[in-house]
Amino acid sequence: MIEQLVDQLSPRDRAILLDLARVRVLTGEQLTRLHFQDLSITTRDRTRRRVLARLAEHDLVTPLERTIGGARAGSAGLVFALGVTGQRALPLLASARDAAGGGESRARRPWTPGQMFLKHSLAISELYVQLHEAQAASQLVLGRFAVEAAAWWPDGAGGLLKPDASACVAHDDIEDSWFVEVDRATESPVTLGRKLRRYVDFARTGQLGPDGVTPRVLLTVPHERRMRDVRNLMARLPPPADQLIFPEFFETATARVVQMLRE
Known part of the structure; x- marks a missing residue:
């Protein structure tokens, strides 16, 4: 049954499922930017609604109860996750193991998290969408x-x-x-400082990350007040904190990644 369903999926259907496997949640607006942006303005929203309704009918995706952006956001403000059937279909999709982070797990009915957790998750998803848009603009390749x-x-x-x-x-x-690290100023500066110190210790001991090098740390912050907190924390961290951790406002984080890639 699932095998037959997967065989009928279009490349765009598969890409939607793999993106949801990768980042867990995406709004309708984010899915439009990822998979429907090449359509005309007059048809992209209608096509997105039709495609997602079809996938939801088979429980491949499911809308969560909570929306983002208020009533005026309409269906673009709906938040989508993989449905139970979508989770079970992942092993049959190309690169599903990499997209989902490896390993199979028991399919679970998606639940709607609290507003704070959901907004944090969607901020991470937004960074993923922006990096894809930078790739579409030939500014980088997202490996x-x-x-x-x-x-x-x-x-x-x-x-x-x-x-x-x-x-x-x-x-x-x-x-x-x-x-x-997508910081939303919900943790105390003390807690954030401990987290940043662990990255410094990781670098000081010569540890390597998943790409065979010591990764830089992109720390996005939501506003100037939090940036001041971060700068105060950074001043108290030992080397190589200033060469390792890069605080940036969330709105300009992707541009910072592109800029540093070309330096």
Whole structure:
């Protein structure tokens, strides 16, 4: 049954499922930018609604109960995750293991998380979408993007670094590896400082990340007040913090990645 269903999926259907496997949640607007942007303005929203309705009918995707952006956002503000059938179909899709972070797990009915957790998850997804848009604009090649447990990495001291995401981007013969922390100013500066110190310790002991180098750390912040907190924390961290951790406002984070790739 699932095999027959997968055989009927279009390349775009498959890409939607793999993106949801990779980042867990995407809004209708984010899915439009990823998979329907090449359509005309008059047809892209209608086509997205039709495609997602068809996938939802087979429980390949499912809309969560909570929306983002208020009533005016309409279906573009709906948040989608993989349905149970979509989770079961992943092993049959090309590169599904890499997209989902490896390993098979029991399919679970998606649940709607709290607003704070959901907004954080969607911010990580937004960074993924922006990097894809930079790739479409020939500014970089996105070689890898992993979130949640798929991005975690041994810290060399018996524990795990737990970044929100990790990524590898390239341009020409240059390749940059990143750990990503999407900070929304919900943690205390003390807690954030401890997290940043672990990245410094990782680098000081010569540990390597998933791309065979010590990744830089992209720390996105939501506003100027939080940036001041981060700068105060950075001033108290030992070397090589200033060459390792790069704080940036979320809105300009992708541009910073592109800029550093070309330096």
